[in-house]
Amino acid sequence: MDWGTDLWDQYDVIDKHTQSGLDLVERYIKFVKERTEIEQSYAKQLRSLTKKYTKRGGKEDQECKFSNHASFQDILNELNDYAGQREVVAETMMTGICMELTKYLQDLKYERKTHLSDAKKAQQSLEINLKQLESTKKRFAKEWGEAEKATQQAEKTESDLNATKMEVEKAKQHAHSRTHTAEECRNDYAAQLQKYNKEQNHFYYTEIPQIFNSMQNLEETRIRRLADGYCQFSEMEKSVMPIISKCLEGISAAGGKTNGKQDSLLLIEQYKSGIVRPADLEFEDYSHGIKPATSESSLLPQRVRPKLWPFSKKNKSLAAEDFSHLPPEQRKKKLQGKIEDLTRDLNKAMDQSEALDKMKGVYEQNPQMGDPSSLEPQITETAHNLGRLRGEIVKYETWLAEAVGGEESSNAINNNSQPSVLQSARGNEYEFDEFDEVETPIGQCSALYTFDGNSEGTISIIEGEQLSVMEDDKGDGWMRVLRATGEEGYIPSSYVQVNQ
Structure with a gap:
């Protein structure tokens, strides 16, 4: 059809x-x-x-x-x-x-x-x-x-x-x-x-x-x-x-x-400071009489404030090459990682030096293949690089040894019931503030904005909060304040208004 x-x-x-x-x-x-x-x-x-x-x-x-x-x-x-x-x-x-x-x-x-x-x-x-x-x-x-x-x-x-x-x-x-x-x-x-x-x-x-x-x-x-x-x-x-x-x-x-x-362990590994918890405070018996005051500030009632991590305003703007601005545990990890990187670079440089030496030997035996003297600049540069890398490794290994020794020293100090005085692990490279000495506030200020103090030595403040100024801005944009809760630390100067 x-x-x-x-x-x-x-x-x-x-x-x-x-x-x-x-x-x-x-x-x-x-x-x-x-x-x-x-x-x-x-x-x-x-x-x-x-x-x-x-x-x-x-x-x-x-x-x-x-x-x-x-x-x-x-x-x-x-x-x-x-x-x-x-x-x-x-x-x-x-x-x-x-x-x-x-x-x-x-x-x-x-x-x-x-x-x-x-x-x-x-x-x-x-x-x-x-x-x-x-x-x-x-x-x-x-x-x-x-x-x-x-x-x-x-x-x-x-x-x-x-x-x-x-x-x-x-x-x-x-x-x-x-x-x-x-x-x-x-x-x-x-x-x-x-x-x-x-x-x-x-x-x-x-x-x-x-x-x-x-x-x-x-x-x-x-x-x-x-x-x-x-x-x-x-x-x-x-x-x-x-x-x-x-x-x-x-x-x-x-x-x-x-x-x-695993995430919890990773957080611990990243932010573990290695600092030992402070020991108990000793009982100070005032019933036997008050010792003569040596200064006007000693007559003020003693105020116990929580210890801050050693905080250096000089290190805030520029991280130290030896990672001394970091807590001991983190510092050790950074130094170990740096040493591993330098060791890998050293192995590569050694392989390159060995290859250049072999190539030079081949050129010396077979001049028609190349001029041995043309490799001298590369050999010299590689040798200089090897020396530099070895020196870097020794330097970081020394810092690592000091970091490990500094941590043990810090542990010993904390175990000797002296938590109020923050000691240095490496001479004067850490600048510690002795906060347990009684200080008189130099002024009052009001928080203009809320600030979350996430780094060591800083504190968090809330907008409108009244604060005591303990140390004025030295030109680096930070000032040390005391909260009503007794918490003390550094905050940005632009976040507060000083009361006249």
Whole structure:
């Protein structure tokens, strides 16, 4: 069964049906385009979200060493990759479906228009032949009627006794002429009828069936191409599913990598100071009498304040090369890490020196391969580098030994029940403030802003809090204050307003 055989007389139906097929292709292209826009917008929002919550730089890099922070960063990275796959889906749908179907639709419209135009031309040609047939038929009928009248008139004239011979002859010639003309019209009509029947047969049994069958093939091809587009809609999504699954598995794996115990140990390793807890304070018995005051400040009631970590304002702006600004435990780790780095550099330099020596030996044995003297600058530079690295290692090893000895000395001091006096582990390189001596505040100030004292020697203050100034700003932007709770330490000078 085909359109040319069964729908030979349904031109309008075929026209409408094929047009609805074109409309469907256009609707599907528009649908896929809107889908790609949704995918692109979704991917863009996901990328913005991951960028917003991704940490960068400074303290945040330190936090990422902890498993729960690192896992969240891994999740953000996986989500960013997931967003990339949504972009891939959008791009492949745009190129593989929208662009391909749009190009095919243009060709389809042109081919359909050509077939419909051919059908109309064939119809118009048949109608022209039919009009010519009707015209020759009418002329034949007219001429045949005139011939019959002329024949009847000739017979009437011939039977008329009063008619002359000339009149009779003339009537007969006229009748013969009209009959001859009618015969010619009859022949024209017969020939035109035969031509029309042939054209009509070709139109209904050959031309129109071929056109309609071509349109049927065109329509069936359109349906197959559209079906492929339907399948591509799913296949393109499936193509990225393995990668998306890996992203989701990565997110699950990131969640499984978190380890609370490990993070706690890491925090201890990073911030363990190595300082021994202060011993108990001795009881001072004033019932036996008060010792004579040696200064005006000694008459003030004694105030016990918590000990601060040795805090040096000189080291605040510039970190010492020997890491003396750090707590003992952290200092040891930094020095050990520095020694390990220098040792690796030393091993590399030694390998390079050995290679240069071998190369020099080869050049000396085979002068054609190179000039041994050309290696002298590199050998000299490498030897100088070796000496420098060895000196650096000795220097840091000395500092490490002093740091270890300083920690033992500090432990001994704390165990001897002298927590109020902060001693130095390395001569005068640490500047310790003896806070247990009673000091008189030199003024009062009000906190303008809240400050979180996270580093050693600093304290936290709250906006609006009243503070006692124990040491004024010496030009480095810091001042020492005392809180009502007895907590004492340094704060930025710009965070407070000194009361007049």
